[in-house]
Amino acid sequence: MTITLTHFSAAVVFAIFASIVFGITQRNTPREMVRYGLYCFAMFVGGVIVAGWAMWLIRR
Amino acid sequence: MANPTADKTKAADTKPEVAPVTTMSVVAPAIAWLIPGAGHLIQKRWGRGALLMGSIVIMFLLGLAMQGHIYKPNGGDILDMLGFVGNLGAGGLYILSRANDWGVGAIAHATADYGTKYLIVAGLLNFIAVADAYHIAIGKKP
Numbered sequence: 145m146t147i148t149l150t151h152f153s154a155a156v157v158f159a160i161f162a163s164i165v166f167g168i169t170q171r172n173t174p175r176e177m178v179r180y181g182l183y184c185f186a187m188f189v190g191g192v193i194v195a196g197w198a199m200w201l202i203r204r
Numbered sequence: 205m206a207n208p209t210a211d212k213t214k215a216a217d218t219k220p221e222v223a224p225v226t227t228m229s230v231v232a233p234a235i236a237w238l239i240p241g242a243g244h245l246i247q248k249r250w251g252r253g254a255l256l257m258g259s260i261v262i263m264f265l266l267g268l269a270m271q272g273h274i275y276k277p278n279g280g281d282i283l284d285m286l287g288f289v290g291n292l293g294a295g296g297l298y299i300l301s302r303a304n305d306w307g308v309g310a311i312a313h314a315t316a317d318y319g320t321k322y323l324i325v326a327g328l329l330n331f332i333a334v335a336d337a338y339h340i341a342i343g344k345k346p
Contacts (some may be wrong), residue, residue: 145269146269146270146271147266147269148270148315149270149313149315149318151318152312154270154318154322156316157205158263158318158321158322160259160326161245161259161260161263161326161329162325162329164255164256164258164259164266165259165260165329165332165333166332168252168256168333168336169256169332169335169336170335171346172346173346183211196244
C-alpha cells in the first residue's frame with residue numbers, strides 16, 4: 145500500500161502525532177497535557193503556514 | 205572553626221537524589237522501547253499508553269506507506285548513522301521492518317522523503333516515551 149500526501153497534509157499529520165506525544169510526556173496532569181498538546185499543534189501548524197508564506201514572498 | 209555536624213548535614217542536603225532501582229524501573233523502559241506505549245500500559249496508564257502506542261505506530265506505518273527509507277547500522281555516512289539512531293528508537297517496529305525488508309527502496313519523490321522523516325521521528329518520539337515510562341516507574345511523574 146502506498147500513500148501520497150501533499151506537503152501540507154504531511155506536515156499536519158506529523159504535527160498531530162508529535163503534539164500528542166509531547167503533550168503526554170512533557171506535562172504531569174491530564175489538563176496540562178491537553179493544553180500543551182494543543183499549544184504544540186498550533187505552533188507546528190502555525191510554523192508551517194508562516195514558513196509557507198515566507199517562501200512565497202521569497203519566490204516573488 | 206568548622207562544625208563537623210553542620211558540614212555533614214550540608215553535604216547530605218546537596219547530595220543528588222538517586223532513584224531506587226526497582227524491577228519496574230528496568231522493565232518499563234525496556235518494554236516501552238520494544239513496543240511503543242507498552243511501558244505506560246504495564247504501569248496501568250491505559251489512556252496515555254494507548255495514545256502513545258497509536259501515535260508512534262501509526263506514524264511509523266505511514267512512513268512505510270509513504271515509501272520512506274529504513275537506515276541500516278553500517279551506512280557509512282554520518283547522516284545515515286543518525287538516521288539509524290532515529291530508526292532504532294522504534295524498537296520492535298524497526299526489528300520487524302528489517303526482518304521483512306521493508307523501507308529498502310530508494311527515495312524517488314518528495315513524499316518518500318517525508319516518509320523517511322516520519323520513520324525517524326517515530327523512533328525519536330519513542331525515545332521520549334521510554335524516558336517518560338522510566339520517570340513514572342521511579343515515581344518522578346504521576
